[in-house]
Amino acid sequence: MKLLLSILFFAAVGTAQTNPPAAPAIPIDQQNAAKARTLLDQTIEALGGNAYLNIEDMTQDGRSYSFHHGEPSGAGGLFWRFYRFPDKERIELTKKRDVAYVYRGDEGFEITYKGVRSDEPKAVADFVRRRKYSLDWVLRKWLHEPGIALFYDGASVAAEKDTQQVTLVNTHNESVTLYLDTTSHLPVKKTFSWRDPTDKERNLEGEVYDNYKPVEGVMTPFSVTRFYNGDMASQRFLNSVRYNTGLNDSLFNVRVTYDANQPAPRK
Numbered sequence: 001m002k003l004l005l006s007i008l009f010f011a012a013v014g015t016a017q018t019n020p021p022a023a024p025a026i027p028i029d030q031q032n033a034a035k036a037r038t039l040l041d042q043t044i045e046a047l048g049g050n051a052y053l054n055i056e057d058m059t060q061d062g063r064s065y066s067f068h069h070g071e072p073s074g075a076g077g078l079f080w081r082f083y084r085f086p087d088k089e090r091i092e093l094t095k096k097r098d099v100a101y102v103y104r105g106d107e108g109f110e111i112t113y114k115g116v117r118s119d120e121p122k123a124v125a126d127f128v129r130r131r132k133y134s135l136d137w138v139l140r141k142w143l144h145e146p147g148i149a150l151f152y153d154g155a156s157v158a159a160e161k162d163t164q165q166v167t168l169v170n171t172h173n174e175s176v177t178l179y180l181d182t183t184s185h186l187p188v189k190k191t192f193s194w195r196d197p198t199d200k201e202r203n204l205e206g207e208v209y210d211n212y213k214p215v216e217g218v219m220t221p222f223s224v225t226r227f228y229n230g231d232m233a234s235q236r237f238l239n240s241v242r243y244n245t246g247l248n249d250s251l252f253n254v255r256v257t258y259d260a261n262q263p264a265p266r267k
Contacts, residue, residue, distance in 0.1 A: 036150035036166045039180055044139055046185040050218035053140060057084040057247045062222075062238040070231040079236075086141065086254040087131065102254050104128055108191055115257035130205070133176050133192045138168060147171040155182070158189040159208045186219060204229055215241045 044052060058081075065076040080092040092100045100111040101119060106128050108119035131137065142148055153165035158179035169175040179189040191206035205228055209221035222238040 002204060006209045009218050028130075032152050033150045035152040039152065039164050039166050039185070040139070040143065040178075042185040043178070046219060047139075047187075048218040052219075053246075054216065055085060056080070056244050059083075059242045059245055059247070060238055061240055064237075065235045067234060082247055082251050084252065085136065089131075090251045102194060102252055103131075104252050109254050109256065111254065116254050117258055117260045118256055130196060133174075133190075133205070135178075135187060135207070135209075137189055138178070138190070140174050142168055142170060142176070145170055153177070159210070161188050163188050163205055184212075187221075213253070216243050218243060 022187070049238050059082075060079075060081040063076050064079050066073045073177050074230060079096060080097060082090040082092075089101075089103045090100060098113060102111065103124070105119045106124070108124035108127060109116050109120045131166060135189075141191045141235040147170070149169040151166055151167045151169070156163050156165045156179060158165075161179075162182040163179040164182055165177060165179055167175055167177045174192075174194075176190060176192040178187055179191075181188050187209050189206060189208050191204060193202050193204045205226070207227070208225045209223070210225075212221050214220070220238070220241050222241075224236045225232060226234045226236075
């Protein structure tokens with residue numbers, strides 16, 4: 001009997017050594033988040049890696065077009081854009097560049113021949129919201145925020161391209177979904193939704209990125225189309241882009257010189 005028990009004991013030990021306990025399975029949600037993180041890392045690398053992450057300022061010029069309910073409104077116009085990461089921007093319009101808009105933090109200004117006035121509150125709110133959900137902010141700010149949640153949503157088709165879909169959700173329960181090209185890993189499309197504080201309706205906005213070109217080590221979309229509740233809202237086509245030129249502070253340091261709600265002073 002003792003001999004039989006000894007044989008069974010050593011057999012059990014030998015089996016345990018040959019087949020060690022399996023490693024704990026990684027929870028499915030962690031696997032999903034890891035997949036999303038891998039795809040986002042590939043996207044940042046495809047955009048230029050450190051060259052993209054180290055962009056401090058950007059200068060663009062091109063032509064933009066506006067749409068109303070998906071139909072063109074006007075012939076389009078020239079624009080010059082000056083951007084300093086993360087929250088300073090100046091946009092100059094018309095051939096003479098005599099109309100400009102400056103956004104600094106949560107402030108907005110309009111510059112015309114009359115001088116400088118505060119931009120309309122709704123226009124400023126729209127601009128600040130779109131900046132918060134911009135591709136640069138999502139990839140360069142959201143990803144580093146504590147508590148950011150990542151979700152891999154699977155394969156999908158966006159702008160007639162095979163993509164991988166990833167959603168990011170921050171601690172304010174704000175979310176943005178990116179559609180990443182399956183082959184190049186470059187962003188193809190971005191969508192986000194928000195609830196209007198006035199009518200409480202939920203709105204869906206998005207952008208489609210196309211015609212990527214390498215500029216100073218950064219893959220840059222020379223065509224950007226913005227959508228609002230399913231309708232095309234605007235298109236931007238770039239002629240040229242430059243990075244890290246050291247933009248002068250005077251481009252953004254403007255101050256109000258007149259109140260649009262008050263009558264102009266007599267000359």
